Amino acid sequence: MIISVASGKGGTGKTLIATSLALSLRNKAQVQLLDCDVEEPNDHIFIRPVIDRTEAVGIPVPVVDEAICTRCGRCAEVCAFNAIAVAGEYVLTFPELCHGCGACSYLCPEKAITEENRETGVIESGKADSIDFTQGRLTVGEAMAPPVIRKVKERTNNDGVAIIDAPPGTSCPVVESVKGSDFCLLVTEPTPFGLNDLKLAVATMKELGIPCGVVLNRAGNGDKNVIDYCESEYIPVLMTVPLDMEIARLYSRGITLAEGIPAWQKEFIGLFDKITEIVDERNRCPER
Amino acid sequence: MKEIVVLSGKGGTGKTSIVGAFAYLAKSKVMVDCDVDAADLYLLLQPEHGEEHEFWSGQTAVIDGAKCTHCGLCEQLCRFDAIHDLVVDDASCEGCGFCANVCPAEAITMKENLAGHWFISKTKYGTLVHARLGIAQENSGKLVAMVRQQAKKIAEESGIELIISDGPPGIGCPVISSLSGTDLALLVTEPTLSGQHDLERVIGVCRHFTVPALVCINKFDINDANTRKIEAYCRNQGIDIASKIPYDSKVTEAMIHGKTVMEYNPNGAAQHIEKLWNIIIDRLGG
Numbered sequence A: 001m002i003i004s005v006a007s008g009k010g011g012t013g014k015t016l017i018a019t020s021l022a023l024s025l026r027n028k029a030q031v032q033l034l035d036c037d038v039e040e041p042n043d044h045i046f047i048r049p050v051i052d053r054t055e056a057v058g059i060p061v062p063v064v065d066e067a068i069c070t071r072c073g074r075c076a077e078v079c080a081f082n083a084i085a086v087a088g089e090y091v092l093t094f095p096e097l098c099h100g101c102g103a104c105s106y107l108c109p110e111k112a113i114t115e116e117n118r119e120t121g122v123i124e125s126g127k128a129d130s131i132d133f134t135q136g137r138l139t140v141g142e143a144m145a146p147p148v149i150r151k152v153k154e155r156t157n158n159d160g161v162a163i164i165d166a167p168p169g170t171s172c173p174v175v176e177s178v179k180g181s182d183f184c185l186l187v188t189e190p191t192p193f194g195l196n197d198l199k200l201a202v203a204t205m206k207e208l209g210i211p212c213g214v215v216l217n218r219a220g221n222g223d224k225n226v227i228d229y230c231e232s233e234y235i236p237v238l239m240t241v242p243l244d245m246e247i248a249r250l251y252s253r254g255i256t257l258a259e260g261i262p263a264w265q266k267e268f269i270g271l272f273d274k275i276t277e278i279v280d281e282r283n284r285c286p287e288r
Numbered sequence B: 001m002k003e004i005v006v007l008s009g010k011g012g013t014g015k016t017s018i019v020g021a022f023a024y025l026a027k028s029k030v031m032v033d034c035d036v037d038a039a040d041l042y043l044l045l046q047p048e049h050g051e052e053h054e055f056w057s058g059q060t061a062v063i064d065g066a067k068c069t070h071c072g073l074c075e076q077l078c079r080f081d082a083i084h085d086l087v088v089d090d091a092s093c094e095g096c097g098f099c100a101n102v103c104p105a106e107a108i109t110m111k112e113n114l115a116g117h118w119f120i121s122k123t124k125y126g127t128l129v130h131a132r133l134g135i136a137q138e139n140s141g142k143l144v145a146m147v148r149q150q151a152k153k154i155a156e157e158s159g160i161e162l163i164i165s166d167g168p169p170g171i172g173c174p175v176i177s178s179l180s181g182t183d184l185a186l187l188v189t190e191p192t193l194s195g196q197h198d199l200e201r202v203i204g205v206c207r208h209f210t211v212p213a214l215v216c217i218n219k220f221d222i223n224d225a226n227t228r229k230i231e232a233y234c235r236n237q238g239i240d241i242a243s244k245i246p247y248d249s250k251v252t253e254a255m256i257h258g259k260t261v262m263e264y265n266p267n268g269a270a271q272h273i274e275k276l277w278n279i280i281i282d283r284l285g286g
């Protein structure tokens, strides 16, 4: 089963929930944790894995053999991202703009284009206790997260429970991360910002056809609007974590809820059971 | 004209609340929300409904089933695994057009995407330019560039000398798009291990694009040891810490009431934000 943990907005406690869920389930199932928040991967801070496998990821960008190239301009014509241009005597490539689609090299009539890998990030795998851990890390200064996310996801092992920590937002990196999940947990807080962003996240999951449920974090000093919204949209609120100075302090030191306050492990196992129920139910009657 | 962008790397550090307070403090400015993926600033500034524009960007492949001869070439060549059983999965399609260029039956066309909307709104603090990226659209930074460009235009036309922008989280395309060419980046962090980790990465991005940075540690008193670590790190990097703002529950309360913290409770965190703003003005002036 693949469970992704997402939130419309950053800083709602997504990492706290993903890592606590992984730690709580590790004695019940083969657990894998994949940190797809490749712009700011933080899970490693909380579960302190031993990394034993590192792999560079990149984008295949064109290299033009000027001796063969006739400056016909076909490559520039087919490139949708203006990453290759022909200007008089020169063929210019702009590797930072290239999406690595392969169109130019395939369509060059002279076969003058080969590809070289441009590194944009790394994928790191290892173990934290019995948890299989993988994270992606976008190189600072690089713009495109999805290729790095795709590589992280290639390491998904569907035998046990795979937990995916998705990046914040609702745009393509999020879609890339949650695509293919059986369930998505949306972490939010009971504030107008939280509600606004939750609505966007819910719309994204609907679009992708992924069932979702809410974890309400920092409940206490907020308003009731998130709960009311979930009720009206028939989205289950599966767990509530109170606004609590102790939890905030543990978090600031890089300690998860499941580790810092072990009583919470039971809550997370309960959360997992509820998710399993929803997913099973849905598999029985997929038309719902 | 000067442009300041407020970034945080990690979300939830209180960035938008601080920008909201700046909106109240700055006399003459245009506000921009560059977080087009989860725009929240308008919730604080409560704009009247203003102009709305469509934003078209990128393309998606469409296969015409009547023309397709089922040769399978498109599926085989697509590097984004976006074609399955001769159906294009919109969410995976990168819009590269490779398939349309190679299809022997000319069965594939590229259709433009309505990638989002952008708005020019009036608030009691001045003009706000913001946007809403369509669901599952590519946040390539183009919409961010668009709102910044519009803000600049408005500022120029009305002789306004300052643009304040609320930046997106992370370090990828949208951040680069909001940061490049600005005069100052204020980096709002919090004293958590993740806050610190993300701050280091966002400082890297500022350095990469040679934008001067100032740091603000929000809720600095939730973990003194981490605050000291961040201070030491910044000292090492030669980056000034412009402010340390104490935890103040009034900041969240203000947000719940749809107000800036300056109006909701001018004591506590608000006083620190005001001092911070004066430091920023000094910096921008120099």
Ligand code: SF4
Residues within 6 Å of the ligand: A064, A068, A069, A070, A071, A072, A073, A074, A075, A076, A086, A091, A107, A108, A109, A110, A111, A112, A113
């Ligand atoms: S398509 Fe090939 S031959 Fe034509 S300009 Fe490009 S690289 Fe040169």
Ligand code: SF4
Residues within 6 Å of the ligand: A060, A061, A062, A078, A079, A080, A081, A082, A083, A084, A097, A098, A099, A100, A101, A102, A103, A104, A105, B096
């Ligand atoms: S690989 Fe695709 S994106 Fe890159 S230069 Fe060639 S056509 Fe353009």
Ligand code: SF4
Residues within 6 Å of the ligand: B063, B067, B068, B069, B070, B071, B072, B073, B074, B075, B086, B102, B103, B104, B105, B106, B107, B108
């Ligand atoms: S390349 Fe064209 S004809 Fe061949 S399967 Fe794809 S759409 Fe159909």
Ligand code: SF4
Residues within 6 Å of the ligand: A101, B060, B061, B077, B078, B079, B080, B081, B082, B083, B088, B092, B093, B094, B095, B096, B097, B098, B099, B100
């Ligand atoms: S446009 Fe590119 S990404 Fe989209 S289906 Fe065609 S080849 Fe694949």
